Amino acid sequence: MAENNTLLSVRNLSTFFDTEQGPAKAVQNVSFDIKSAETFALVGESGCGKSVTALSIMRLIPHPQGRIVSGKISFKNHNILELTEKRMRTIRGNKIAMIFQEPMTSLNPVFSIGFQIAEAIRLHQRKKSSRAWSMTEEILEKVHIPDAGRRLYEYPHQLSGGMRQRVMIAMAISCKPSLLIADEPTTALDVTIQAQILDLLDELQKSENMSILLITHDLGVVAQRADNVAVMYASKIAEQCSCNELFKNPLHPYTQGLLNSRPQLGTRQNRLNTIAGNVPEPLNFPSGCKFHPRCPIGYNDKRCQTVEPELREVSPNHYAACWYAKK
Amino acid sequence: MIKGRSYWADSLRQLRKHTLAMYSLGIIVVYILVVMFIYLANWTKTDVSFLDWNQQVGKEYEKPNKQNILGTDFLGRSVLRKTIYGARVSLTIAFWASIISILIGVPLGAAAGYFRGFIDDIVVWIYTTLSSIPYILLILAFALVLRGKTLNLNSLGLGTISLSGISTVYLAIGLTSWVDICRLIRAEVMKHKQREYILAALSYGCSNSRIIFRHLIPNVFHLIIISFSLRFVGFIQAEVILSFLGLGEKNSPSWGAMIDAARLDLPKGYWWEMTAATAAIFLISLALNIFGDALRDSLDPKLKVQ
Amino acid sequence: MQRNEDLRLIMNNNNLLKVENLKTYFPIKKGLLRKTIGYVKAVDDISFQIPAGSTFGLVGESGSGKTTAARTIARLIPATAGEVYFNGKNILPLHQSELRKIRKNISMVFQDPYSSLNPRMTVGSIIAEPLKIHGIAKGSELIDRIAILLEKVGLSASHINRYPHEFSGGQRQRIGIARALALEPKLVICDEPVSALDVSIQSQILNLLKDLQEQFSLTYLFIAHDLSVVEFISDTVAVMYLGKIVELAQAPVLYENPLHPYTKLLLSAIPKPVPERKKPSIYAALPASEETVAGCPFCGRCPISDGFCCKNIPPLEEKAPGHYAACFKAK
Numbered sequence: 001m002a003e004n005n006t007l008l009s010v011r012n013l014s015t016f017f018d019t020e021q022g023p024a025k026a027v028q029n030v031s032f033d034i035k036s037a038e039t040f041a042l043v044g045e046s047g048c049g050k051s052v053t054a055l056s057i058m059r060l061i062p063h064p065q066g067r068i069v070s071g072k073i074s075f076k077n078h079n080i081l082e083l084t085e086k087r088m089r090t091i092r093g094n095k096i097a098m099i100f101q102e103p104m105t106s107l108n109p110v111f112s113i114g115f116q117i118a119e120a121i122r123l124h125q126r127k128k129s130s131r132a133w134s135m136t137e138e139i140l141e142k143v144h145i146p147d148a149g150r151r152l153y154e155y156p157h158q159l160s161g162g163m164r165q166r167v168m169i170a171m172a173i174s175c176k177p178s179l180l181i182a183d184e185p186t187t188a189l190d191v192t193i194q195a196q197i198l199d200l201l202d203e204l205q206k207s208e209n210m211s212i213l214l215i216t217h218d219l220g221v222v223a224q225r226a227d228n229v230a231v232m233y234a235s236k237i238a239e240q241c242s243c244n245e246l247f248k249n250p251l252h253p254y255t256q257g258l259l260n261s262r263p264q265l266g267t268r269q270n271r272l273n274t275i276a277g278n279v280p281e282p283l284n285f286p287s288g289c290k291f292h293p294r295c296p297i298g299y300n301d302k303r304c305q306t307v308e309p310e311l312r313e314v315s316p317n318h319y320a321a322c323w324y325a326k327k
Numbered sequence: 328m329i330k331g332r333s334y335w336a337d338s339l340r341q342l343r344k345h346t347l348a349m350y351s352l353g354i355i356v357v358y359i360l361v362v363m364f365i366y367l368a369n370w371t372k373t374d375v376s377f378l379d380w381n382q383q384v385g386k387e388y389e390k391p392n393k394q395n396i397l398g399t400d401f402l403g404r405s406v407l408r409k410t411i412y413g414a415r416v417s418l419t420i421a422f423w424a425s426i427i428s429i430l431i432g433v434p435l436g437a438a439a440g441y442f443r444g445f446i447d448d449i450v451v452w453i454y455t456t457l458s459s460i461p462y463i464l465l466i467l468a469f470a471l472v473l474r475g476k477t478l479n480l481n482s483l484g485l486g487t488i489s490l491s492g493i494s495t496v497y498l499a500i501g502l503t504s505w506v507d508i509c510r511l512i513r514a515e516v517m518k519h520k521q522r523e524y525i526l527a528a529l530s531y532g533c534s535n536s537r538i539i540f541r542h543l544i545p546n547v548f549h550l551i552i553i554s555f556s557l558r559f560v561g562f563i564q565a566e567v568i569l570s571f572l573g574l575g576e577k578n579s580p581s582w583g584a585m586i587d588a589a590r591l592d593l594p595k596g597y598w599w600e601m602t603a604a605t606a607a608i609f610l611i612s613l614a615l616n617i618f619g620d621a622l623r624d625s626l627d628p629k630l631k632v633q
Numbered sequence: 634m635q636r637n638e639d640l641r642l643i644m645n646n647n648n649l650l651k652v653e654n655l656k657t658y659f660p661i662k663k664g665l666l667r668k669t670i671g672y673v674k675a676v677d678d679i680s681f682q683i684p685a686g687s688t689f690g691l692v693g694e695s696g697s698g699k700t701t702a703a704r705t706i707a708r709l710i711p712a713t714a715g716e717v718y719f720n721g722k723n724i725l726p727l728h729q730s731e732l733r734k735i736r737k738n739i740s741m742v743f744q745d746p747y748s749s750l751n752p753r754m755t756v757g758s759i760i761a762e763p764l765k766i767h768g769i770a771k772g773s774e775l776i777d778r779i780a781i782l783l784e785k786v787g788l789s790a791s792h793i794n795r796y797p798h799e800f801s802g803g804q805r806q807r808i809g810i811a812r813a814l815a816l817e818p819k820l821v822i823c824d825e826p827v828s829a830l831d832v833s834i835q836s837q838i839l840n841l842l843k844d845l846q847e848q849f850s851l852t853y854l855f856i857a858h859d860l861s862v863v864e865f866i867s868d869t870v871a872v873m874y875l876g877k878i879v880e881l882a883q884a885p886v887l888y889e890n891p892l893h894p895y896t897k898l899l900l901s902a903i904p905k906p907v908p909e910r911k912k913p914s915i916y917a918a919l920p921a922s923e924e925t926v927a928g929c930p931f932c933g934r935c936p937i938s939d940g941f942c943c944k945n946i947p948p949l950e951e952k953a954p955g956h957y958a959a960c961f962k963a964k
Contacts, residue, residue, distance in 0.1 A: 190694035191903060191904075192902045198904075223908045244908045246908070247906060263862055263864065266888055268885060272840055274836040276837075278804065278834070279834075329791050333753070334753060523744070526741070530707050532732075532736035545751075545754075
């Protein structure tokens with residue numbers, strides 16, 4: 001049921017990793033849509049499968065341990081999972097771009113940043129070197145790197161974390177992608193720089209008319225930037241709705257727990273609310289609802305312990321995977 | 328108590344799955360057993376005259392036949408027996424050379440990497456100088472100086488060891504080959520020193536020596552093992568070169584000596600002695616390389632499949 | 634021995650730790666002869682006090698010097714100048730043998746749960762080691778102590794023979810805390826103990842730290858970059874920028890009434906989980922400048938700075954009772 005402005009449609013995506021102890025089900029049955037010029041946030045803690053979902057969309061899952069077991073990913077009328085690697089390369093970096101958490105390891109330390117950005121342009125847009133180089137300077141200015149002309153020749157280690165992330169973003173937008181996947185883009189940065197980078201992404205979204213798939217564990221980041229949100233827990237989507245809805249009316253106990261357990265600035269709390277227990281490992285998922293051992297409602301409930309809840313529409317456009325979610 | 332799963336146990340499990348490596352290990356074990364047998368026989372003075380390499384068992388230069396599977400040499404001695412004894416020389420030399428180079432290289436590397444500063448400067452100066460001298464010349468020099476001397480270890484209660492033949496060779500090789508392992512350990516110790524668990528140890532009052540031996544060395548130990556297994560091959564081959572240069576063991580057959588003697592026989596068409604020695608070297612080298620590689624893969628914490 | 638310590642505490646107004654004019658400079662060496670051409674002033678003249686039983690929060694971003702300050706106080710990095718009084722005694726000039734005794738009283742919890750535990754040692758040996766080094770317990774008594782410590786931090790004693798990589802990040806951090814408590818310290822320096830953890834685990838560990846503080850009458854020096862975490866756990870907070878303390882106040886006061894522009898910038902930059910489009914703050918606009926200036930270190934990024942600020946270093950002054958700020962414009 002693709003609407004006219006749906007850019008990316010993920011349906012029933014499942015990705016497993018083969019280990020000695022059997023398949024690790026990193027992503028199970030994940031579905032969501034991203035419309036054009038929209039910011040969609042995929043939220044979750046470590047091990048929930050959000051990064052693997054992004055890598056699956058980019059088809060960057062390492063072979064042979066990892067494999068996309070099932071699902072359909074439609075991007076502008078292509079089914080990404082059925083493309084040949086050659087065709088996929090024309091999309092990767094070009095129509096769908098990705099930026100990562102650690103800018104230092106994502107940039108090649110032995111090439112200047114100008115070279116790396118120009119290379120991306122040369123490969124995808126087949127421009128000549130000289131043209132690519134001048135385009136590079138324009139792009140660096142777009143990401144607000146001061147003194148761009150000089151910076152072109154610098155190497156990654158000469159830049160601060162925030163600068164490097166801007167360079168990453170510059171590389172990503174150099175080919176004018178329709179979708180930018182940002183995998184924890186600000187987690188490794190200082191909070192003041194974080195704000196600047198997020199502002200930059202906002203600005204670029206409008207000026208380049210692209211969609212952003214924002215992957216993060218920080219609900220605060222989500223609140224201020226995303227249009228729609230999906231919360232992932234232990235390889236599945238636990239709750240999915242618009243951003244406003246999520247914060248006004250969280251339905252899934254996990255989301256509620258996450259929102260409650262942040263220390264709230266300005267209140268003199270004596271103790272923080274917590275979610276008891278630990279995030280489960282993909283090889284050791286609990287039976288029934290994966291959240292039930294940590295859930296204030298579900299840990300004692302027979303149904304939660306044995307039967308896994310489906311993601312259902314609890315109120316218009318607000319989905320939750322919980323037996324007890326009510327409007 | 329829940330039993331823990333250490334990194335060593337994980338590595339062992341991964342290694343066991345590698346069938347080729349396990350076969351290689353089998354070959355290595357066979358060689359070791361043969362050598363141990365010879366030593367044991369000597370020590371218990373058992374009669375192993377059936378293995379006597381110096382006995383004439385047939386005519387000179389007999390081709391491989393039913394009686395002498397690998398033929399005979401220029402004195403009619405069994406090539407098979409010589410090859411087996413050759414294993415003793417080669418493996419002993421390689422083993423002790425490895426031990427000596429580890430005993431020198433590891434402490435120096437650890438000290439240099441941990442203390443940095445003056446100690447680091449000295450160690451680096453020593454090994455840079457040493458490794459700038461051509462390897463062959465260095466070994467030659469050591470071997471020539473050491474032969475005929477006796478090592479007086481009476482103060483340690485070990486009596487005197489007369490240096491000749493085998494001991495000269497492995498001392499020479501060991502004293503010159505510690506540079507690689509030293510560099511490796513130094514670099515790794517420098518890296519590990521920054522880890523927070525070392526800082527934690529310092530913060531609760533751990534002494535420097537305890538940090539080196541209890542914390543750092545166990546975390547670089549896997550490199551020592553890998554280095555040992557991979558350089559063993561090099562040492563076996565170093566022995567060959569030394570024998571070529573006339574500095575090897577004289578009183579007992581060694582593979583190097585066999586090759587050296589046989590190279591003049593090759594044009595005459597007597598191929599079996601050369602082939603036997605070369606094949607023996609090739610087989611153990613291959614096995615050590617395969618096993619060493621598999622060992623490195625299984626011991627490297629970064630290559631672990633999560 | 635105990636009475637003497639108590640007396641000293643009382644004489645020092647109950648200040649367990651007093652830092653005075655602490656400086657840690659790292660020399661920049663260049664050239665073949667490695668001449669010192671300058672210094673990185675990681676910690677540039679900071680002073681503060683921590684009363685026994687309280688928590689002092691040190692906040693700042695990367696490059697602020699907070700971690701260097703913590704490690705200098707713990708004597709893991711040599712100080713360049715200044716004094717650190719622990720229980721009235723200056724611990725900076727102490728030699729190794731005397732220092733060892735002090736180390737029983739000051740312990741540290743580190744940031745990275747993945748590298749703060751020796752991967753080749755079992756959990757039991759990791760916690761036992763401080764006890765063994767100081768000869769406090771052995772044999773079955775040692776095992777009992779380890780078991781008690783594990784339970785105190787919320788882990789089961791049956792894990793004693795397991796290895797760090799078999800645990801999650803939060804559990805490893807608990808092991809690190811158990812190790813820090815083994816010697817029954819008075820001061821625990823927590824260097825970003827929850828920054829590397831998932832959000833839902835962070836609150837567990839923070840609660841644990843608070844509970845342990847009450848149970849064992851601990852004093853905390855808590856380093857972090859996350860202001861909301863620091864506000865929750867601290868009594869007094871100091872904000873650091875480029876090696877200097879720019880503001881110091883009681884926690885609630887700092888958040889209700891920040892005086893220094895940098896503190897205001899930090900507070901406004903915290904992403905709040907309230908779904909409204911962010912209004913761009915004037916403070917967030919300027920990127921960090923790399924040049925060193927002769928005056929206030931913040932003047933390049935400060936929206937209200939002027940020429941005077943850039944030429945003169947503002948001293949840390951008391952602008953209101955108990956509230957200090959290093960800014961010419963703050964009142």
